[in-house]
Amino acid sequence: MKIWGYRDFVALRCYGAGVSNADQKYTRGPEMTTLRARQQSVLRGAEPCASCGARYSSVCAAIEEKDLDRLAALAVSMSVPAGRTFITEGDPAEHFFNVTNGTAKLFKLLPDGRRQITGFATMGTFLGLAVSSNYAFSAEAVDDTQVCRFSRIRLRHLIDDFPAMERRLLDVASNELVAAQEQMLLLGRKTARERVASFLLARESCVSPLPEGHIQLPMARTDIADYLGLTVETISRTLTRLRADRLIDMVSPTEIVLRNHAALEELAAGMS
Amino acid sequence: MKIWGYRDFVALRCYGAGVSNADQKYTRGPEMTTLRARQQSVLRGAEPCASCGARYSSVCAAIEEKDLDRLAALAVSMSVPAGRTFITEGDPAEHFFNVTNGTAKLFKLLPDGRRQITGFATMGTFLGLAVSSNYAFSAEAVDDTQVCRFSRIRLRHLIDDFPAMERRLLDVASNELVAAQEQMLLLGRKTARERVASFLLARESCVSPLPEGHIQLPMARTDIADYLGLTVETISRTLTRLRADRLIDMVSPTEIVLRNHAALEELAAGMS
DNA sequence: CGTGCTTTTGAAAATCATCAAGTATAGTGG
DNA sequence: CCACTATACTTGATGATTTTCAAAAGCACG
Numbered sequence: 001m002k003i004w005g006y007r008d009f010v011a012l013r014c015y016g017a018g019v020s021n022a023d024q025k026y027t028r029g030p031e032m033t034t035l036r037a038r039q040q041s042v043l044r045g046a047e048p049c050a051s052c053g054a055r056y057s058s059v060c061a062a063i064e065e066k067d068l069d070r071l072a073a074l075a076v077s078m079s080v081p082a083g084r085t086f087i088t089e090g091d092p093a094e095h096f097f098n099v100t101n102g103t104a105k106l107f108k109l110l111p112d113g114r115r116q117i118t119g120f121a122t123m124g125t126f127l128g129l130a131v132s133s134n135y136a137f138s139a140e141a142v143d144d145t146q147v148c149r150f151s152r153i154r155l156r157h158l159i160d161d162f163p164a165m166e167r168r169l170l171d172v173a174s175n176e177l178v179a180a181q182e183q184m185l186l187l188g189r190k191t192a193r194e195r196v197a198s199f200l201l202a203r204e205s206c207v208s209p210l211p212e213g214h215i216q217l218p219m220a221r222t223d224i225a226d227y228l229g230l231t232v233e234t235i236s237r238t239l240t241r242l243r244a245d246r247l248i249d250m251v252s253p254t255e256i257v258l259r260n261h262a263a264l265e266e267l268a269a270g271m272s
Numbered sequence: 273m274k275i276w277g278y279r280d281f282v283a284l285r286c287y288g289a290g291v292s293n294a295d296q297k298y299t300r301g302p303e304m305t306t307l308r309a310r311q312q313s314v315l316r317g318a319e320p321c322a323s324c325g326a327r328y329s330s331v332c333a334a335i336e337e338k339d340l341d342r343l344a345a346l347a348v349s350m351s352v353p354a355g356r357t358f359i360t361e362g363d364p365a366e367h368f369f370n371v372t373n374g375t376a377k378l379f380k381l382l383p384d385g386r387r388q389i390t391g392f393a394t395m396g397t398f399l400g401l402a403v404s405s406n407y408a409f410s411a412e413a414v415d416d417t418q419v420c421r422f423s424r425i426r427l428r429h430l431i432d433d434f435p436a437m438e439r440r441l442l443d444v445a446s447n448e449l450v451a452a453q454e455q456m457l458l459l460g461r462k463t464a465r466e467r468v469a470s471f472l473l474a475r476e477s478c479v480s481p482l483p484e485g486h487i488q489l490p491m492a493r494t495d496i497a498d499y500l501g502l503t504v505e506t507i508s509r510t511l512t513r514l515r516a517d518r519l520i521d522m523v524s525p526t527e528i529v530l531r532n533h534a535a536l537e538e539l540a541a542g543m544s
Numbered sequence: 545c546g547t548g549c550t551t552t553t554g555a556a557a558a559t560c561a562t563c564a565a566g567t568a569t570a571g572t573g574g
Numbered sequence: 575c576c577a578c579t580a581t582a583c584t585t586g587a588t589g590a591t592t593t594t595c596a597a598a599a600g601c602a603c604g
Contacts, residue, residue, distance in 0.1 A: 108457045110542035116457040129446045136450040166438050173445035174401045178408040180452035185380045185388040187459035188501030192592070221551065229460030231593060236552050253551065253600090270382035464560070493583065503561055508584050525569090525583065550601080557594070567584070574577085 048072050052148065054100045057124030062168040074158060076149040080104070080141040087127065087139035095149045097127040102145030103218050106137045107226065117227040119179070120219065122206060126172050128152070142219045187229045190270060195228040196238045197267035200248065200258060210255065217254045320344050324420065326372045329396030334440040346430060348421040352376070352413040359399065359411035367421050369399040374417030375490050378409045379498065389499040391451070392491065394478060398444050400424070414491045459501045462542060467500040468510045469539035472520065472530060482527065489526045 049072040054060055063071050077100070080086050087097065089108060104121040118137060121127060130136045159165045186195055203215040210216055217224065221232045228235070239256075242248045247264055249257040258264060266272050321344040326332055335343050349372070352358050359369065361380060376393040390409055393399060402408045431437045458467055475487040482488055489496065493504045500507070511528075514520045519536055521529035530536055538544050 106453075108453060110457070110461060112542060114461040114542060116460040118453045118456050129442075130450050131443050131446045132450065137453055163435050163438070166435070166442060170401075170438060170442045170445060171403050173442060173449060174403045177445060177448055177452060178402050178404065180449060180456065181378075181380060181390045181409055183456055184390050184452065184459055185382070187456060188388040188498075189382060189386040226460075232551080233553085233594085234592060237592095240552075270384060270386060492581095504583080505562080505585085506560060509560095512584075545604105547603085548601100549603105550599105552597100552599070554596085554598095555594100556596100557592105559591095559593080560589105561591085562589070563587085565584100565586085567582100569582075570580085572577105572579075574575100 048075050048077050048148075052077075052100055053146075054098055054124040054148070058098055058126050059165055059168045059172060060098065062164040063162060067162070070158060070161075074150050074154050078147050078149055080145045080147055082141050082143045082145070085138055085140040086147065087135050087137070089135055089138045091135050093128055093130060093133055093135045094152055095128060096152055096155055097139070098148040098150070099123060099125045099127070100146045100148050103142040104139050104145055104147070105142050105219060105223055105227075106139050108137050115226045116229065117223055118183075119176075120227070126169070129169070129173055129176075142223065192228075192230055192234050192238050193241070194267055194270055195230065196224075196235065196242065197247075197264045199224060199228055200256060201264055201268050204258065213258050213261070214251070215256050215258065217256065221253075320347050320349050320420070324349075324372050325418075326370055326396040326420070330370055330398050331437055331440045331444060332370065334436040335434060339434070342430060342433075346422050346426050350419050350421055352417045352419055354413050354415045354417070357410055357412040358419065359407050359409070361407055361410045363407050365400055365402060365405055365407045366424055367400060368424055368427055369411070370420040370422070371395060371397045371399070372418045372420050375414040376411050376417050376419070377414050377491060377495055377499075378411050380409050387498045388501065389495060390455075391448075392499070398441070401441070401445055401448075414495065464500075464502055464506050464510050465513070466539055466542055467502065468496075468507065468514065469519075469536045471496065471500055472528065473536055473540050476530065485530050485533075486523070487528050487530065489528065493525075 049055060049060060049063075049068050050065075052060065060071065078086070080102075086104075087106075099121045101123060104125075104127075105117050106119045106121060106127070107115050107117040109115050120142070121139065127139060128135065159169070186198055190198065200215060203217065206216070208214075208216040219227075221235050225232045225235045230238075239248070239250065243250055247258075247260045247267075249259050251257060263272075321327060321332060321335075321340050322337075324332065332343065350358070352374075358376070359378075371393045373395055376397075376399075377389050378391045378393060378399070379387050379389040381387050392414070393411065399411060400407065431441070458470055462470065472487060475489065478488070480486075480488040491499075493507050497504045497507045502510075511520070511522065515522055519530075519532045519539075521531050523529060535544075
């Protein structure tokens with residue numbers, strides 16, 4: 001595992017009412033020691049939700065402007081540095097999380113270290129839906145990530161007051177379920193080549209500053225492997241072969257061009 | 273594929289208000305031609321929900337006795353003979369289903385016929401949660417199965433009136449999600465032996481008339497294979513080896529004794 | 545310009561799939 | 575009732591995709 005230097009001292013950056021010592025815990029990293037950063041922090045503390053990137057996505061969209069302060073009162077925004085685990089499988093599930101920035105990987109482990117990444121959470125992803133009192137998976141930031149944390153109990157009360165939110169949560173869960181079934185098909189029945197093609201195409205719909213046809217892979221090869229049920233070596237080899245076959249180009253390990261979209265679609269669908 | 277004899281003539285056995293020609297469509301198989309059976313059918317038509325096996329499980333448990341007639345008015349009970357497909361992936365999702373008896377397999381197909389079974393639906397399982405307007409999977413009865421069908425739109429209205437139902441649906445979806453993640457771990461990272469052990473142990477919590485330690489496998493080996501992402505031959509061989517290793521006994525192809533529970537648990541958890 | 549990590553590439557090994565055939569079981573028809 | 579057929583299940587031999595083991599190449603960082 002990668003050892004994080006000064007970032008390890010970084011605790012949680014907390015805004016939101018009800019968190020008394022929030023101001024004491026801002027990041028020690030250079031990017032947060034500037035006055036500007038602290039001002040932003042304070043600003044966001046005043047109305048964390050109204051200015052949130054995920055305001056109109058996910059479950060928060062179910063709350064109207066006038067009720068937003070109630071949501072904000074429950075929300076605790078946190079900076080999670082890359083590599084940091086913020087949900088541990090098996091721990092008591094005391095919080096819900098909403099990813100507002102960056103990417104997190106969700107995974108399950110076997111005792112001997114085998115890992116299955118069950119999904120990547122990006123802006124707007126809501127985490128912690130499990131009915132059980134313990135988390136069913138772990139979550140770790142892929143890159144520097146912002147998440148919004150809610151007390152499970154207090155959010156439960158809020159949901160009781162806003163049925164639209166429950167509806168929204170059901171929609172989210174239903175969509176996740178469909179995605180999970182698609183992933184089961186991939187893991188159980190697709191070849192390595194088909195899996196990688198499916199993955200690349202899925203990345204296309206993710207927001208990124210790159211030009212049309214270019215996709216970004218913020219996660220390491222190991223993560224892709226653990227997501228697709230393969231090994232790093234197989235991922236690497238498969239990408240190399242896809243390039244040799246002129247289906248993709250590789251600008252860098254993290255930036256890939258989808259060169260033959262139709263062929264990739266066919267591959268991903270299992271038609272070749 | 274297996275060709276079903278007279279069962280293929282069997283249409284749907286429908287009770288419930290709003291289905292005019294229900295009485296014409298009872299089963300032609302011998303088990304339903306008796307007077308007693310038809311009487312039961314009529315009885316169930318009068319109060320299909322109160323006497324339903326799934327009355328207190330699943331989403332129906334969210335409805336109180338006094339409101340049960342409203343639910344019953346929407347419910348259409350159907351007999352699905354073994355082998356019959358009653359949900360087809362990609363079709364417009366006009367109905368929800370609730371399995372009240374028997375077992376159904378849920379699956380996705382690739383164009384060349386590769387199949388992934390994403391789950392087995394038993395008594396109380398609610399199907400069709402997808403937000404999309406089309407079904408994300410197909411469903412086929414494993415053995416003779418009873419399902420309860422609801423119009424999507426009309427059930428939506430009912431849910432609006434009974435928030436407890438929405439809550440229940442969310443619970444159901446959340447639990448399915450947890451199960452799906454567990455299955456992804458199995459498909460992506462477990463060996464054939466571990467997968468089969470996991471499957472056998474999971475079958476243990478299913479209701480069955482068999483004695484303690486005995487489990488029933490109503491589905492064919494092919495189905496188990498498509499559920500675990502393996503082939504029939506591997507399933508067969510793995511079961512044979514588990515028997516040779518004294519972890520299980522096989523009373524018949526469909527009845528298995530878990531002989532060394534602890535060892536199976538270790539296997540399933542990936543600790544050996 | 546090392547150092548440590550990620551990625552890529554190569555060769556050998558292994559698990560699981562495929563192909564093929566035999567056994568068992570259930571329903572069918574004489 | 576018994577052969578007959580179809581299907582499911584099991585077992586064996588072979589093969590291929592993917593993993594494992596090993597090492598080189600590429601990159602970021604101090």
